[in-house]
Amino acid sequence: MSAIKKYIIIALILIPLGSLFGQELDNYSNSNLKYLASDAENRRDFLSAAIYYEELNRRKPKNDNFKYQLARNYHLSSQFDKAAKLYEALEQSGADKYPLLGFYLGRIKIMQGKCNEAIEILEQFSKDYRGEKDDRKYRRMSKFSIEGCESLKESSKNRFVVDPLDTEINGANMEGAPLFESEDRIIYNSLFVPAGKAYDTEVAELPTPQYYTASKSDGDWEKEGEWKQVELGGGYYAVSAAFNLERNRLYISGCKNLHTSEQNCDIFKVELKNGKWGSAERIAEGISTDAQERHPAVGIDDKGRETLYFASDREDGKGGFDIWYSTYYEKKDEYREPRNSGSKINSVGDELTPYIDSESGEFYFSSDGHPGYGGLDIFRSVGARSKWKEPENIGSEINSPMDELYYVLAPSGQSGLFVSNRLYDNKSQPCCDDLFYFIDPDLVKLMYVGQVKNEDGEPLANSVISIYESDDSTSESYLRKRVVTDDEGNYRFRLEPDKHYLINAASDGYFVDEKRISTERKVASEEYKVDMTLSKMDEGPILLGNVYYEFNSAELTEESKQTLDTTFYQLMVHNPEIVVEVSSHTDSKGQSNYNQSLSQRRAEAVINYLIKKGIDRSRLKAKGYGETKPIAPNKNPDGTDNPEGRAKNRRTEFQVIGKMEVEEED
Structure with missing residues (x-):
């Protein structure tokens, strides 16, 4: 370990830091300054690193x-502005040993609001960078940056009202990770550092973020005090958190500073028992x-299983930080091995701060690897685990050329919070993250309400309603959320405008019912x-009406196939756990052995048709009964033929004979 002191100048304070160590830096050699700069970079303390490189650049211009x-x-x-001037100077001097220079300069131009210049620079970079080892990553990110610039030119801003929170909350430090406890109360993370203070990391404990509460009164957010519900221990401090749907389990991202110029961040959980939060447990x-x-x-x-999502830079990802998921099995109190959420969500860039709105089921995350407006933008999708609809940028009213993260909605869905390092009236430098509040004054509220009941009109309590969003372009459906009916079989949930929904109702011992609904062109609130x-x-067996075969044959008629498509096939799709026997029957004309063989082949024809359409063979059993199970006389009492x-x-016919076991594996 070097004998020089390892100072960190906390890069989260809006003050001119260079003056703090102007005299002291003169006492360090170039090698010591390079060490200090590298040390600061490892901590992601880029403002301090810049100070050390400024001194090195002054000495070696x-x-x-x-x-x-x-x-x-x-x-x-x-x-x-400072970065752009240096990038341009290096570019003009022909510094070919920095092949990513054009990419960085183009991204800077976007953040400066100079899209026309950015597009020209990024297009040239994409041409020049072809054939490099990681050209797929950076040429793809350049393409998305260009697309974001183009869409920024066309975007209109007329839906949301967006304002930074008061300086009582947004201080001269970093705020982040907001979480709604109710419509008018939040908890959030903030790092407070005394102005100008420096820390010797060999002997001093670095300052850490703390959680605070704030409440809204008469439209204004006011800071209340520290939120001290949970202590992580072991040197960890809470950075962000999320409740499960029942709000009886809290997941926390806990980090600790290491003396190796790095951080270590893990996931913890805390259980709510008897109205009190228990001890934090690190999830292995x-x-x-x-x-x-x-x-x-x-x-x-x-x-319906609880699924934990988180961001990680572990190996086997798609880019830098990816979003991963792990299924929680409550009966065994265990989490399955995490899996990547897939290439629809994860890109060659970074994906961070996932959030799931419990009311709409929409999935939000920040990324710099999808088409955006500059830095990290917020995107929206629907789905679960690794099956997702193509994400969409939520637009330039929320996203800016700077970074946006930690998007969360209030329970009503009409307002919310996000974090950004953008400039605004009380902020002259974009160094630090602040909280922004937004509201949609003209939100279209669409509610879907009703009751699940049986054919006798009796309510079915504890029925499960599954809400999917349908994508007409791909014929795929993506899970949004599930709700359970109350004791009277009632349900209620929110829909979003301009969507197509598939809604299933299921209850033990009953076949699934399905409804489709469109909210296209809905401009007024509706229930x-x-x-x-x-x-x-x-x-007992259930008759499959209008299923016929060619004469003296096991071949299904075209009319029969259409009937199966709209009845039995749909029933098998909507009830994916049932196992059925498909049985075929004949009258008594002809030889009994022949009738037995013909009925078996006809039952198999139905099953083979369903298998071709994607129904698992293990869920289907064919049985021909020939003439052995009549449900009406083949002859009249006087011995004459009975055609009817x-x-x-x-x-x-078909009959439910069992259920498939739910697979526990992901």
Whole structure:
């Protein structure tokens, strides 16, 4: 370890830091300054690193490497004008040894609001960078930056009212990770550092963020005090948090400072018992590793299981930080091995701060690897685990050329908070994150309400309503949320405008009912009243009407295929756990052995048709009964032929004979 003192000048304070150590830096050698700069960069303290490189650049003004490192740290500490001047100077001097120079300069131009210049620079960079080892990553990010610039030119801003919170909350430090406790009360994270204070990391404990509460009164947010519900222990401090849907389990991203110029961040959970939060428990089981695990969010999967999402830079990702998920099995109190949320969500860039709105089921996250307006933008999708709809940028009313993170909605869905390092009236430097409040004054509120009941009109309590968003362009459906009916079978949930929904109701012992609804072109608030009626799964066979075969053949007619498509096939799709027997019957004409063989082949024809359409073979059993199970006389009492009876006996039926076991594996 070097004998020089390892000072960190906290890069979260809006003060001119260079003057603090002007005299002291003169006493350090170039090698010591390089060490200090590298140490600060490892801590992501880019503002301090820039100070050290400024001194190195002053001493060695012809050293391009010092200029480049200074430009990068200006860039990373949001000093964009200074960064742009150095990038341009290096570009004009022909510094070919920095092939990413054009990419960084183009991104800076976007953040400066100079999209036309940015597009020209990024287009040239994409041409020049072809063939480099990581050209896919940076050429793709350049493409998305250009697309974001183009869409920024066309965007209109007329929906949201967006304002920074008062300086009582947004102080001269960093605020982040807001979380709504109710419509008018939040908790949030803030780092307070006495102005101008420096820390010797070999002997001093670094300051850490704390959680605070704030409440809204008469439209204004007011700081209340510290939120001291949970202590992590072991040197960890809370950085962000998320409740599960029942709000009886709190997931926390906890970090601790290491004396190796690094941080270590893991995921913790805390249980609410008897109205009190218990002790924090670090989640192992492949979730908390030697990599960084941050920003928990909680949703459910299509089986109703709690699913933990988090951001991590672990190996086998798509880019830098990716969003991963782990399914929680409450009966066993265990988490399954985390899996990547897939390439729809994760990009060659970074994906951070996932959030799931418990009311709408929408999934939000920040990314710099999807088409955006500059830095990290907020995106929206729907789905679960690794099946997602293509994400969309939520627009330039919220996103800016700077960074936006930690998007959360209030319970009403009409307002919310996010974090940004953008400039505004009381802020002259974009170095630090602040909280912004937004409201949609003209929010269109669409509610879907009703009752689940059986065919006798009796309410079915504890029925599960699954709400999917349909994508007409791909015919795919993506899970939004699940709700459970109350004791009277009632349900209520929110819909979003300009969407297509598939809504399923399920209850034990009943077949699933399905409704489709469109909210296209809905411009006024509305309540949809729709009841769902479920048919009981009878123990006996159920007739498949209008299923016929070619004469003396097992070949299904075209009319029969259409009937199966709209009835039995749909029933199998909507009830994915049932196992059925498909039975075929004949009348008594002809030889009994032949009738037995014909009925078996006809039952198999139905099953083979369903298998071709994607139904699992293990859920289907074919059985031909020939003439052995008539439901009407084939002959009249006087011995004459009974055509009506024979027609009833020539039939195809199905019967539920079991259920598939729910697979526990992901």
